[in-house]
Amino acid sequence: MRASRKVAIAASSVLILCLMGSIFTLRRVDRMRNAATLEEVLYVSSPTALKRMSLGYNGLLADIYWTRAVQYFGGKHHDGATHLDLLAPLLDIAAALDPQLLAVYEFGSNFLAAKPPNGAGMPERAVKLEEFGIKNNPDEWRLYYNLGFIYYLDLKDYAHAAETFDRGSHVPNAHPWLKILAAQMAQHAGEIQTARMLWTTTLQSSQEHYIRANAVAHLRALQVDEDVTNLERVASFYKQKNGRWPSSFAEIARAGLMTGTPVDPLRRPYRLTTDGHVEVRSPDDLPFIEKGTPPGYVPPKKPKFLPTD
Amino acid sequence: MNSNPMNFRIAHIATNTFREAVRDHVLYNLIAFALLMSGAAILVGQISFGIERLVVINLGLASVSLFGTVIAIFIGIGLVSKEIDKRTLYTMLTHPVRRWEFIVGKFVGLSGTLVVNTFFMAIGVFAALLYVSRHFQKADVWVLVALYFIILQFLIITALALLFSSFSSPLLSAVFAFSLFIIGSFSEDLRGFAAMTNGLARWITTGAAYLVPNFSALNVISSVAHQQPVAGHLILYNTAYALLYTTMAISGAVLIFERRNLK
Numbered sequence: 001m002r003a004s005r006k007v008a009i010a011a012s013s014v015l016i017l018c019l020m021g022s023i024f025t026l027r028r029v030d031r032m033r034n035a036a037t038l039e040e041v042l043y044v045s046s047p048t049a050l051k052r053m054s055l056g057y058n059g060l061l062a063d064i065y066w067t068r069a070v071q072y073f074g075g076k077h078h079d080g081a082t083h084l085d086l087l088a089p090l091l092d093i094a095a096a097l098d099p100q101l102l103a104v105y106e107f108g109s110n111f112l113a114a115k116p117p118n119g120a121g122m123p124e125r126a127v128k129l130e131e132f133g134i135k136n137n138p139d140e141w142r143l144y145y146n147l148g149f150i151y152y153l154d155l156k157d158y159a160h161a162a163e164t165f166d167r168g169s170h171v172p173n174a175h176p177w178l179k180i181l182a183a184q185m186a187q188h189a190g191e192i193q194t195a196r197m198l199w200t201t202t203l204q205s206s207q208e209h210y211i212r213a214n215a216v217a218h219l220r221a222l223q224v225d226e227d228v229t230n231l232e233r234v235a236s237f238y239k240q241k242n243g244r245w246p247s248s249f250a251e252i253a254r255a256g257l258m259t260g261t262p263v264d265p266l267r268r269p270y271r272l273t274t275d276g277h278v279e280v281r282s283p284d285d286l287p288f289i290e291k292g293t294p295p296g297y298v299p300p301k302k303p304k305f306l307p308t309d
Numbered sequence: 310m311n312s313n314p315m316n317f318r319i320a321h322i323a324t325n326t327f328r329e330a331v332r333d334h335v336l337y338n339l340i341a342f343a344l345l346m347s348g349a350a351i352l353v354g355q356i357s358f359g360i361e362r363l364v365v366i367n368l369g370l371a372s373v374s375l376f377g378t379v380i381a382i383f384i385g386i387g388l389v390s391k392e393i394d395k396r397t398l399y400t401m402l403t404h405p406v407r408r409w410e411f412i413v414g415k416f417v418g419l420s421g422t423l424v425v426n427t428f429f430m431a432i433g434v435f436a437a438l439l440y441v442s443r444h445f446q447k448a449d450v451w452v453l454v455a456l457y458f459i460i461l462q463f464l465i466i467t468a469l470a471l472l473f474s475s476f477s478s479p480l481l482s483a484v485f486a487f488s489l490f491i492i493g494s495f496s497e498d499l500r501g502f503a504a505m506t507n508g509l510a511r512w513i514t515t516g517a518a519y520l521v522p523n524f525s526a527l528n529v530i531s532s533v534a535h536q537q538p539v540a541g542h543l544i545l546y547n548t549a550y551a552l553l554y555t556t557m558a559i560s561g562a563v564l565i566f567e568r569r570n571l572k
Binding site (some may be wrong): 013055056057060066070100103208225 | 356
């Protein structure tokens with residue numbers, strides 16, 4: 001073997017070994033360092049400065065920042081994090097770089113408004129973002145719908161929700177339900193039917209898998225809440241008549257108060273407890289339910305969407 | 310060649326410039342571009358939300374513009390100096406090729422290279438667009454307008470690179486051309502600054518703002534990505550502006566090169 005070849009082989013081996021060694025060492029160092037020192041940071045936080053720096057390619061930069069926001073939210077959501085400090089600035093930058101980028105308002109405000117771990121729990125920032133979107137895209141009825149939704153669901157501000165749905169209903173080609181929602185909001189804001197109408201509109205008007213799955217899960221949860229309320233009312237009525245709680249749904253059916261065994265939206269039969277409470281069999285599969293959970297039930301950090309959603 | 314008409318001589322220089330650029334593997338950038346476009350089209354759908362089409366247009370057109378700008382500057386700055394270094398310029402000028410014909414021929418050749426390059430990249434953009442949207446839309450025609458504006462931008466940059474290379478070293482020409490590209494992207498801000506100043510400062514800033522090329526008016530990428538139409542008048546005025554500015558820069562290059570001592 002020629003001397004130069006030997007040197008080449010030796011140098012290549014040393015290079016590869018040193019590279020692997022340095023990676024291994026760095027990983028150990030990362031593990032030893034305080035997490036705060038590795039915290040994510042937004043080096044340029046001014047949308048105006050970024051717009052200038054984009055040299056006119058602000059649309060592309062907006063797409064990059066929006067993708068960063070989606071990745072940031074996805075990563076934090078996956079880890080069950082409760083602090084999403086960079087989400088709002090990332091969304092603000094994406095919106096400022098390209099005010100016509102509707103995805104930022106349509107989905108970003110949902111990420112912002114929902115309570116942790118489903119979102120950042122910042123409904124006021126979501127309202128600000130949506131208002132910015134409406135200012136720049138006044139003919140997009142979906143933005144009014146999203147804003148009304150945030151007022152309704154996250155802020156429980158039914159007056160503002162009604163006013164926003166009403167504003168949206170006057171936009172050309174607006175979904176006809178906006179008018180109905182505005183009226184519903186004014187009269188029956190807290191009712192299940194109103195919530196069902198909102199989630200159904202979301203399901204009908206979105207093509208995005210995550211949004212649709214979320215809407216389906218919420219519709220199922222509303223169904224469970226309604227079923228449990230009705231079934232517990234029937235059980236109470238049985239007790240009033242017979243002086244004791246029914247032992248099963250079959251017993252209630254035999255008394256002529258219902259037909260068959262009731263099932264949840266996943267076609268699994270409800271369970272009746274000895275004290276007249278109604279429970280679902282697998283609450284983990286029915287995220288967002290407020291009724292029908294066993295005592296002491298703690299929902300998983302991350303809502304479980306079924307593969308069929 | 311003596312009996313050849315002027316147009317033939319310019320066409321001959323232009324063809325050779327084109328061939329040389331192809332021989333220099335300039336069109337290899339198309340491979341990188343194709344990879345970038347197909348990668349973006351597939352990847353973005355998986356890592357982002359609701360912007361697949363937008364990304365293909367934004368990334369595609371921004372890449373066409375940036376790749377072309379880099380090619381225009383790096384080849385443009387060497388067009389004159391290379392011929393001097395290789396001493397081929399002297400051979401050429403001993404033939405009855407006038408100096409201005411040499412400059413114009415070089416400009417036409419490099420512009421042709423960039424147009425061909427843009428044509429292939431445009432095919433890539435539309436292929437990626439078809440992949441993500443499954444079908445073309447009526448508004449996609451505005452993407453063609455954005456591509457046309459990008460070509461106008463290349464004409465200006467090529468002319469400027471030639472202007473600088475007619476009197477300066479390649480390194481300095483590159484610095485000048487890149488600086489003007491960046492300043493030209495800020496030209497509307499420059500005009501904004503001018504409006505804020507008074508007196509002599511206002512005159513100087515306004516003059517500078519009109520002297521540097523205005524690239525921001527030629528950039529309609531974001532609006533066509535949102536399917537917004539481009540006004541017919543803008544197409545007309547941008548064309549006139551680009552042609553006037555290019556002719557001005559080429560005239561400057563010719564003026565300088567005519568007086569340059571090549572010994």
